Structure formats: C-alpha cells, structure tokens
Amino acid sequence: MVKILLLNPIYVTLFWAxxxxxxxREAHQPKVFLGWFMFVASxxxxxxxxxxxxxxxxxxxxxxxxxxxxxLVYPMYHIYVRLLxxxxxxxxxxxxxxxxxxxxxxxxxxxxxxxxxxEQGVEFVSEILVNGKRPTNTMHEVMFIMFVIGRLTFLFQTxxxxxxxxxxxxxxxxxxxxxxxxxxxxxxxWLQLFNICFALTSVxxxxxxxxxxxxxxxxxxxxxxxxxxFTVMLFxxxxxxxxxxxxxxxxxxxxxxxxxxxTPQRIKAKLDNLFEKEKVYKNPDLKIWDVSSMLGTNRTYVxxxxxxxxxxxxxxxxxSYRINHAKALIQSNPNLTNQQIAELSGFGSVxxxxxxxxxxxxxxxxxxxxxxxxxNS
Numbered sequence: 001m002v003k004i005l006l007l008n009p010i011y012v013t014l015f016w017a018x019x020x021x022x023x024x025r026e027a028h029q030p031k032v033f034l035g036w037f038m039f040v041a042s043x044x045x046x047x048x049x050x051x052x053x054x055x056x057x058x059x060x061x062x063x064x065x066x067x068x069x070x071x072l073v074y075p076m077y078h079i080y081v082r083l084l085x086x087x088x089x090x091x092x093x094x095x096x097x098x099x100x101x102x103x104x105x106x107x108x109x110x111x112x113x114x115x116x117x118x119e120q121g122v123e124f125v126s127e128i129l130v131n132g133k134r135p136t137n138t139m140h141e142v143m144f145i146m147f148v149i150g151r152l153t154f155l156f157q158t159x160x161x162x163x164x165x166x167x168x169x170x171x172x173x174x175x176x177x178x179x180x181x182x183x184x185x186x187x188x189x190w191l192q193l194f195n196i197c198f199a200l201t202s203v204x205x206x207x208x209x210x211x212x213x214x215x216x217x218x219x220x221x222x223x224x225x226x227x228x229x230f231t232v233m234l235f236x237x238x239x240x241x242x243x244x245x246x247x248x249x250x251x252x253x254x255x256x257x258x259x260x261x262x263t264p265q266r267i268k269a270k271l272d273n274l275f276e277k278e279k280v281y282k283n284p285d286l287k288i289w290d291v292s293s294m295l296g297t298n299r300t301y302v303x304x305x306x307x308x309x310x311x312x313x314x315x316x317x318x319x320s321y322r323i324n325h326a327k328a329l330i331q332s333n334p335n336l337t338n339q340q341i342a343e344l345s346g347f348g349s350v351x352x353x354x355x356x357x358x359x360x361x362x363x364x365x366x367x368x369x370x371x372x373x374x375x376n377s
Contacts (some may be wrong), residue, residue, distance in 0.1 A: 003023065003049075003053060005224055005227040005228070006045070006048060006049045006052060006227060007046075007049065008047040008227060008228075008231040009041075009042075009227065009230045009231050009234060010042055010045045010046055010049065011340050012231050012232055012234045012235050013039070013041045013042035013045060013237070013238075014036040014038070014039070014042050015238070016034075016035065016234070016235075016237075016238030016241075016242070017035050017036070017038035017039040017042060018035075018281060019035070019238070019242065020034050020035030020038065020238070020241065020242060021035040021036075023035075029083055029088075029089050029090060030080060030083040030084050030241070030244060031075070031241060031242065031244065032072050033080050033083055034080050034238070035242040036076065037073075037076045037077060037080060038234075040069050040073065040076060041058055041069070041073060041234065043062075043065055043066065043068075043069040044066065044070050044073065045230070046062070047059065047062045047063070047065065047066035047069070050062060050333055052149075055373045056125045056126045056130070057118075057122055058202040059125055060113070060118060060121045060122050060125055062112055063109065063113065063121075063125065064106060064109040065106075066100055067102075067105055067109045067150055067239055068103070068105075068106035070150075070154060071101065071102035071105060071106070071150060071153060071154060071157070071194045072099065072102045072243075073157075073158040074154075074158060074160075074161040075098040075099055075101075075102060075157065075161065076098075076161070077161060077165070078098060078161040078164060078165055079095050079098060080241075081165045081168055082095075082168065083245060084172075085168050085169065085171075085172040086168065086172070101153055104136060105146060105149065105150050105153065105297075108146055109143075109146060111152075112139065112142060112143045112146065113143075115139060116139050116140075116143070119139070122135075123140075124139075124140050124143055128140060128143075129147070130145055152235075161376070162195065162199055162335065165195055166192075166195055169192055169195065177314065177315040177316070178216070178288065178307075178313045178314050178315075179287060179288045179289075179299070179302045179303075179314060180282075180287055180288070180314070180315060181281070181283075181285070181286040181287070181314065181315055181318035181319065181346075182284055182285050182286070182347075182348040182351075182352065191241065191320045193236075197233045197236055197237055197240075200229070200233060205351040244325075264304075264305050264308070264309065267285065267295060267302065267305045268293050268305055268309050271291070271295065271302070271305065272322060274291065274294055274295070275318075275321050276321075279321075279325075280294070281318050281322050281325070281345075281346045282325075282344075282345070282346040282349040283346060283348060284343075284346050285348065286318055286346070288303060288314045291314075302314075317358045318346075319360065320343045320360065321346075322346045322353075322356065323345075323349055323356060323357060323360045323361070324367075325344070325345045325346070326341050326342075326344075326347075326353065326357065328347040329341050329344055329345065330369055330372055331354060331360065331366070331372055334369070336370060338353065338354075338365060340349050341353065352364065
C-alpha cells in the first residue's frame with residue numbers, strides 16, 4: 001500500500017507533463033512550460049520512491065538529479081507565473097538567473113559523487129543521510145555541507161518565490177481592469193488558488209523536512225499523509241494550469257491604432273455616444289481594444305481618457321453602465337430573473353452581476369430588489 005502511495009505523485013505529474021506538452025508551444029507557452037515543471041516534479045517523487053523503499057544503490061545515481069529537481073521547483077513555478085502575467089515567452093537569456101543556484105548545486109553534487117565513487121556514495125546516503133551519523137572523511141563532510149546548503153536554498157526559494165508570485169498576480173489583476181470588462185476568466189483568482197495550493201504543499205514539505213526523512217523510513221505509514229497531500233495538490237495544479245489563459249500574451253497581441261491627433265474631449269464625446277446610445281456595454285466580453293477600434297484610436301489613449309475624465313478604470317466604467325441598466329430593468333420589469341437581468345445588462349454571469357452590484361451600490365442585488373418591491377407596493 002505504501003509503495004502505491006509513493007507512486008501516486010509520479011503518476012499525476014507524468015500525466016500532466018504529457019497532457020500539457022500536447023499543446024503547441026508558440027500558442028500556449030505557459031501550459032507547455034507547466035508541463036516541463038511537472039516533468040521536473042516527477043523526478044522529485046521518483047527519487048523519493050527509491051529512497052523510502054531503501055533502494056540506496058539506485059538512489060545513489062538519482063540524488064544529484066533529485067537535488068536539481070527539488071531546487072528547480074520554485075524557480076520554474078515563478079517563471080510560469082511570469083509567463084502568465086509579465087513575460088510573453090520563455091527565454092534562457094531572460095530567465096536563466098532563476099536557474100543558476102539549482103544548476104550550480106547540481107553540478108557540485110555530481111562532481112562530489114563522482115569523486116567519492118559508488119561505494120563511498122552509497123555509504124554517504126545510507127549512513128549519513130539516512131542514519132544521521134557524523135561524516136567520517138573530508139568528502140563526506142563536503143557533501144553534507146552541500147546537502148545543508150541545498151535545504152537552506154530551498155527554504156529561501158519557498159519564501160521568496162511565493163511572495164514574489166503573489167505580488168505579480170495581484171499587480172496583474174489590477175492592471176487587466178484597464179483592458180477587460182469581463183474579469184470572470186481573466187482575473188487569475190484561480191492562479192491565486194494555485195499559489196495557495198503551492199503554499200500548502202510547501203508547508204507539508206517543511207513539516208517533512210523538520211521531522212526528517214528518517215522518521216518516515218522508520219514508520220513508512222507516516223508517508224500516507226504527505227503522499228495524499230502532494231498527489232491532490234499536484235493534480236489541481238495541473239487541472240488549473242490546463243484551463244488557464246495567457247493574459248499577457250493576449251494583451252500584447254491585441255490590435256492597436258495610432259492616435260491621429262484626437263483630443264481627449266473629442267474622444268470623450270464619441271465614447272459617451274458608444275455607451276449611452278449604442279449601448280456597447282451589452283457585449284459581455286467587451287474589451288478596450290474593441291472600443292478603441294470603434295473610436296479609431298489606440299487603447300492606451302482610451303484608457304487615459306477614462307482614467308482622467310471619469311476617475312475609474314475600463315472595467316469599472318463599463319460596469320457602471322451595466323449596473324444602471326440592471327437597475328432600470330428591475331424597476332420596469334420586476335418579474336425578470338437575476339439570470340435574465342445579467343444577460344440583458346451585459347454581464348458574463350450572475351456572479352459577475354452580484355459582485356459588481358455590491359461594489360457599486362453598497363447593497364446586494366437581493367436587497368435592492370426587495371427595496372424596489374416595497375417602494376412599488
């Protein structure tokens with residue numbers, strides 16, 4: 001049973017590595033990169049399998065790869081977040097700095113194991129790493145120092161990259177409100193959930209590190225909890241990643257036009273006409289480049305006009321018209337369902353209507369409808 005549990009994370013990571021790499025790299029860079037991430041993660045759990053089943057002769061050959069794999073986890077996760085939010089493609093020149101520490105420790109570990117040879121290497125694994133004995137020679141001391149440095153590096157990466165990724169996601173969520181009116185599939189709240197999954201996995205990893213892998217060797221049934229946690233977390237990481245959209249790439253590839261010398265007041269007048277008479281806000285997936293194309297100007301200029309003339313971002317501007325339209329519908333036809341109101345007002349979903357209404361009016365949609373019902377009776 002324990003062996004099966006140890007294999008589960010391997011099955012999950014390899015499954016997602018294969019699925020995510022079926023996408024074309026040019027069109028789905030983040031998904032493909034997440035597939036690489038899953039492949040690297042699979043090596044962590046393959047190494048765990050041979051370690052916890054006490055196959056140290058095999059683990060001797062895997063420990064260097066294990067060092068590389070577990071130290072690549074957080075840098076690769078961070079690069080993945082960057083590909084979704086601020087970078088259009090993976091580049092060795094741009095992203096290599098995140099990989100320097102893992103590659104350096106990997107190479108040093110390889111050199112160390114080659115210098116020791118298999119007999120000393122297996123002894124290092126079984127006596128020092130497993131049984132916790134003190135190093136008895138210089139090579140064992142050097143390897144143990146690198147082992148400690150690797151663990152400290154992993155701890156630093158956990159704190160640094162998770163915090164950095166949270167900031168990137170938060171900044172992205174604020175930034176894209178200047179481009180989209182429908183935030184349902186683009187606000188990357190699912191990526192924050194991804195981050196939380198990773199944080200929970202990190203807590204589990206930290207707990208495992210504090211307890212020591214030897215604790216699990218002595219009682220293999222203790223492996224049930226971390227194995228189940230890692231399997232579930234990695235499955236949802238893959239599932240969420242498979243459904244993601246590369247927001248940065250979508251914005252970067254959006255069409256844009258020149259300014260053509262149009263003044264803010266001319267743009268504002270034409271913008272008001274689009275929303276008040278043509279009611280473009282009824283398009284549930286209205287984007288700022290749709291509006292800029294109708295106005296014959298560029299999206300940055302439209303965004304600046306909305307920011308300065310109305311004191312709000314594009315999403316809030318569109319939703320203000322949708323909310324007013326929803327209120328008018330409720331007053332004129334109180335028998336309409338919330339779903340009908342959402343669709344007729346241009347909201348992508350009822351939940352979007354609920355959130356926007358609460359944020360705009362300070363009361364829930366249900367409370368507003370009740371107030372209108374009382375005033376009409």
